[in-house]
Amino acid sequence: MNENLHLWLIPLLPFAGFLLNGLLGSRLPKPVVTAIALLAPLGSLVVVLMAFEFSLQPNVLPHVETYGQWITAGTLHIDFSFVLDQLSLVMLLVVTGVGFLIHIYSVGYMHDDEGYWRYFSYMNLFMFFMTVLVLSGNALLLFVGWEGVGLASYLLIGFWFQKTSAADAGKKAFIVNRIGDFGFLIGLFLLLANFGTLTFSEIAAKLAANPTWTGGVLTAIALCLFVGAIGKSAQLPLHVWLPDAMEGPTPVSALIHAATMVTAGVYMVVRMHFVFDRSPFALDVVAIVGAATALFAALMALVQNDIKRVLAYSTISQLGYMFLGCGVAAYSTAIFHLMTHAFFKALFFLAAGSVIHALGGEQDMRKMGGLRKKIPITFWTMTASVLAITGLPLFSGFYSKDAILYEDFLEGGFGKSLWFVGVVTALLTSFYIFRLWYLTFMGKSRNSEAHPHESSWTMLGPLVILALLSLSGGYLGIHRFAAYLRPSDGPLPEGGTTGLEYMLSALAVAVALLGWYIADLLYRRQQELPKQLAATFPTAYKLLSNKFYVDEIYNFLIVKPLLAISKYLLEWVVDVAILGGLAWLLAGIASLGGAILQRWQSGNLRSYAAWLALGAAVLLVFVLAPYVFGAYGIGVFGAAH
Amino acid sequence: MNSLHLVQHEVPLAWYLLLSAVLFCLGIVGFLIKRNLITMFMSIELMLNAVNLSFVTFAHQWHQVKGQIFVFFVMVVAAAEAAVGLAIIIAVFRARATLAVDRIDLMKL
Numbered sequence: 001m002n003e004n005l006h007l008w009l010i011p012l013l014p015f016a017g018f019l020l021n022g023l024l025g026s027r028l029p030k031p032v033v034t035a036i037a038l039l040a041p042l043g044s045l046v047v048v049l050m051a052f053e054f055s056l057q058p059n060v061l062p063h064v065e066t067y068g069q070w071i072t073a074g075t076l077h078i079d080f081s082f083v084l085d086q087l088s089l090v091m092l093l094v095v096t097g098v099g100f101l102i103h104i105y106s107v108g109y110m111h112d113d114e115g116y117w118r119y120f121s122y123m124n125l126f127m128f129f130m131t132v133l134v135l136s137g138n139a140l141l142l143f144v145g146w147e148g149v150g151l152a153s154y155l156l157i158g159f160w161f162q163k164t165s166a167a168d169a170g171k172k173a174f175i176v177n178r179i180g181d182f183g184f185l186i187g188l189f190l191l192l193a194n195f196g197t198l199t200f201s202e203i204a205a206k207l208a209a210n211p212t213w214t215g216g217v218l219t220a221i222a223l224c225l226f227v228g229a230i231g232k233s234a235q236l237p238l239h240v241w242l243p244d245a246m247e248g249p250t251p252v253s254a255l256i257h258a259a260t261m262v263t264a265g266v267y268m269v270v271r272m273h274f275v276f277d278r279s280p281f282a283l284d285v286v287a288i289v290g291a292a293t294a295l296f297a298a299l300m301a302l303v304q305n306d307i308k309r310v311l312a313y314s315t316i317s318q319l320g321y322m323f324l325g326c327g328v329a330a331y332s333t334a335i336f337h338l339m340t341h342a343f344f345k346a347l348f349f350l351a352a353g354s355v356i357h358a359l360g361g362e363q364d365m366r367k368m369g370g371l372r373k374k375i376p377i378t379f380w381t382m383t384a385s386v387l388a389i390t391g392l393p394l395f396s397g398f399y400s401k402d403a404i405l406y407e408d409f410l411e412g413g414f415g416k417s418l419w420f421v422g423v424v425t426a427l428l429t430s431f432y433i434f435r436l437w438y439l440t441f442m443g444k445s446r447n448s449e450a451h452p453h454e455s456s457w458t459m460l461g462p463l464v465i466l467a468l469l470s471l472s473g474g475y476l477g478i479h480r481f482a483a484y485l486r487p488s489d490g491p492l493p494e495g496g497t498t499g500l501e502y503m504l505s506a507l508a509v510a511v512a513l514l515g516w517y518i519a520d521l522l523y524r525r526q527q528e529l530p531k532q533l534a535a536t537f538p539t540a541y542k543l544l545s546n547k548f549y550v551d552e553i554y555n556f557l558i559v560k561p562l563l564a565i566s567k568y569l570l571e572w573v574v575d576v577a578i579l580g581g582l583a584w585l586l587a588g589i590a591s592l593g594g595a596i597l598q599r600w601q602s603g604n605l606r607s608y609a610a611w612l613a614l615g616a617a618v619l620l621v622f623v624l625a626p627y628v629f630g631a632y633g634i635g636v637f638g639a640a641h
Numbered sequence: 642m643n644s645l646h647l648v649q650h651e652v653p654l655a656w657y658l659l660l661s662a663v664l665f666c667l668g669i670v671g672f673l674i675k676r677n678l679i680t681m682f683m684s685i686e687l688m689l690n691a692v693n694l695s696f697v698t699f700a701h702q703w704h705q706v707k708g709q710i711f712v713f714f715v716m717v718v719a720a721a722e723a724a725v726g727l728a729i730i731i732a733v734f735r736a737r738a739t740l741a742v743d744r745i746d747l748m749k750l
Contacts, residue, residue: 603746606673613669 005051007065007082007135010092013043014127021124025117034107037120041103041127045096051084052093061085061487062201064137071140075196081137083200087488090335091134091267094342098259099127101462105350106251108458109357119159119249126152130260134267139188139198142268146184146232149261150177156256157248169244176241180231187224190217191275204274214278222275222282225268226289233265233319236293240551242316246308250353253308258315258349259342266322266338270331270489277329277490284414287327291421294320296548298428302435303534303545306363307352310436314389315345317425321404324422328415330407331489332482337400340473344388344397347466351382354459355440358452365436370445374452377460379441384467386437388474390430390512393505399474401426402505409504410495419504423511430515438523657698664691678730678740682723689719 017040025033055061062085071078103123110119129152133145150173158170188198194217195203207213229235234242245257256262269276269286276283294317301313318341325334356363358375372379388397405426408419454460482492522529534541546552600611668688672681693712700708734740 605742605745606676610673613673 003054005054005063005065005084006047007051007084008067009047010044010051010096010135011128011131013047014040014124014131016040017124018121018128020121021117022121025121028117030116033117033120037124038100038103038107040124041096041100044127044131045100048089048092048096052089055084055086055089061089064201066137076192078138078140078198080141081199082135083137084135085488086485087267087270087335088134090339090485092131094339095127095130095134095260098342098346098466099130099255101465102251102255102259102346102350105254105353105459105462106249108456109251109353110249113249115159119156122152122155122159123252123255126156126256126261130264133264137199137201139191139200139272142271143184143188146228146264146268147181149256149264150174150181150232153177153245153256153261156252157245159248159252163247166247169241169247173241173245176238177231180228180238183224183227183231185228187221187228190221190224194221200271207274207278215281218275219279219282222272222279223285225272225275226282226286229265229269229323230289231265232268233262233323234316235265235289235320235323236296237550239293239297239316240554243309243312243547246306246312250308250349250356253312254346254349254353257312258345262315262319263322263338263342266319266326266334269323269326270335273326273329273331273489276326283327283329285327286323287408287414287418290320290323290325290327291418292320293317294324294425295421295428298425298432299544300547301432302428303541304432305365307355307365307368307436307440308349308363310365310432311345311348311352314348314429314433315341317429318345318389321401321422321425324408324418325404327418328407328411328493329490330404330492332485332492333400333403333407333478335485335489336476336478336481337404340388340396340400340470343466343473344385344470347381347385347463347470348389350459350463350466351378351385354378354455354463355382357455357459359447359450362447362450365439367447367450368440368445369443369447370441371452372441375454377454378463381460381463381467382437382441384470386433388470389433390515391426391508392512393509394471394474396470396472396474398505398509399476399478402501402508403478405508406496406501406504407493409500410493423508426508427511427515430512431519434516434519435523438519442524443527654698654702658695661691661695661698664688664694667691676741676743678733678742678745681742682726682730686719686723689715 017036020036021028021033028036051063055063062083064081064083066079066081068080069077070080103120106119106123110116113119126149129145129148131145133142133149136142136145154170154174157173158167160166161170191198191203195206197203197206231238242257242262246253248257276286297313297316297320301310301317304310304313318337322334322337322341325331325337354375355368355371355378358371358378359368362368384395388395391398391401401422405419405422408415408422411418478492522533543549602608665688668684668686668691671684671687675681675684693715696708696712696715700706700712730740733745737745739745
């Protein structure tokens, strides 16, 4: 029980990698940089695997390690403490496992980049903060990791900062996340005010001891925390940063903007599930936001032409699925989908990166096509992820997505409408993913200049491993998975029958096949049809291809007014007129006084001496006058002697 | 007035002090109206010695030796000042070929 697992090594190894490469990387030879960058996450992975082996003993979880006090103020105590339980173990395995694979892939992908060492130091920094986020035993340390991954995300989105679009995308991600973090912080303050602690186990214990506490403040706390999750996990209406984040290198999109960081919102909601459980209203909000995001993001993905943007909207949509699971208190299904999604979406991005690499940087799917024979391994691995995400039977997405939809269906009439949205989204998902697949790999090449070449094995190796995980990850099965996670995220809602489960699964598969059929029709058999459709429904097409004008609306409603206020009110009125005027006034008084007083400084020695003598005389009179006049009984200067 | 009564057979205290005040005022006036640096310097010496006189007077009056010792200090300082001051005056004269203070009105030599 008291065995020390040295959990601190998990975050600190990547941090050491970050420091070494960040400070010395530019002077180290490339193989050394590579070795540091890979050994750091590998070390973390080894420690995680050792912790996993330890956790197989009965009754050892949750395992808490405290490394000292951080904040002590009155009755408030916040420790540097890490918690290893089923939930953090699953997350750690995903983060360090997928993270390590993506690090290997990056060695090939970033090989010729000037900022090679800088890239890896940022990646290691991300691993540091992400593992802190996952391991932390209290909400404040989680917040440190939360902000830290945001920083790493900002640095990596803007990695090619010479491009204005990349630098802007980094800023956008950071600023939009601030809005979510604001909500998160308010949630933390409310927790602190009402519970007096931020340690997860203590909050859970207080709630367990007071079974009558529901709604009210708990709803407020849950909603504030969820605002944070909306920002981090790119849910409606704060989803706008994620598509732009595709400006970063593709492995970054795979690691941060698909597999790990964006799922931190889901993780946080599950981690705080005891708060959400007490507020049915907040759970409904989570479910509705998740459903709306899943649907709208899938719609936006339909008409994108940039391969990475399709995947970005797909990620937003899949994150919506996870919140659909959270919203009916089926947290295990959300984490299960988080895990399978981490496998297949990381694989998607890495395979897309391999395609982009093969075409020398081309991301527009209209200029791809016919790559199946040219880059067969990439093709087959991407096919594995296509099968997984569309939820075809026997592949991982089938198990996790169906588990979520099934739990939604069980949740009464409201749940059935959520389920319906989920099924429609599944249809759209299947369509846009097969569209991507057809446009990229099938048909004839639409780019005569390209000479595609298969990537090196440093890139293909991780692809193959992730493909195997995507194909097999679902075999864990939701029931076994939920039983394992139960101590840390509570039981799945009761009810339902196996027959119903199979029926719903069959329906979902039918929908996925329908999506495939439509994509096949439009992008293989009758390739003129998409253009005709776009011409027949110009309004719908414009709406979708402009992503529902969300960016434009934000620009008009928020960005422009803010800029106008900054420029006219804050800059011209406050800064120039008020602050500037005050400064000029003070300076004017000082220089006017100086202009008068400088006449004294005549430079004439005798005038100085005269002033000196006059001063001494005045002083003398002042001191002696009371005595002199006092002798005649006359009071001078308030003294009468 | 009691103290004066005790030393009636000597020169009265007030006379010493009056002499001291007159000498001091002469020093001040000399310092203010003269334009020659050396004369001004001598006026300073005059003021110092006027003060010395009043020190000695009081020391004698109150039978306190501290006043006498103070006079020695003043004389030592005056001697040091004379050495430094005369050196400065010579330096000024070399640079400006004049000792009229009204024409030495810049800090820079």
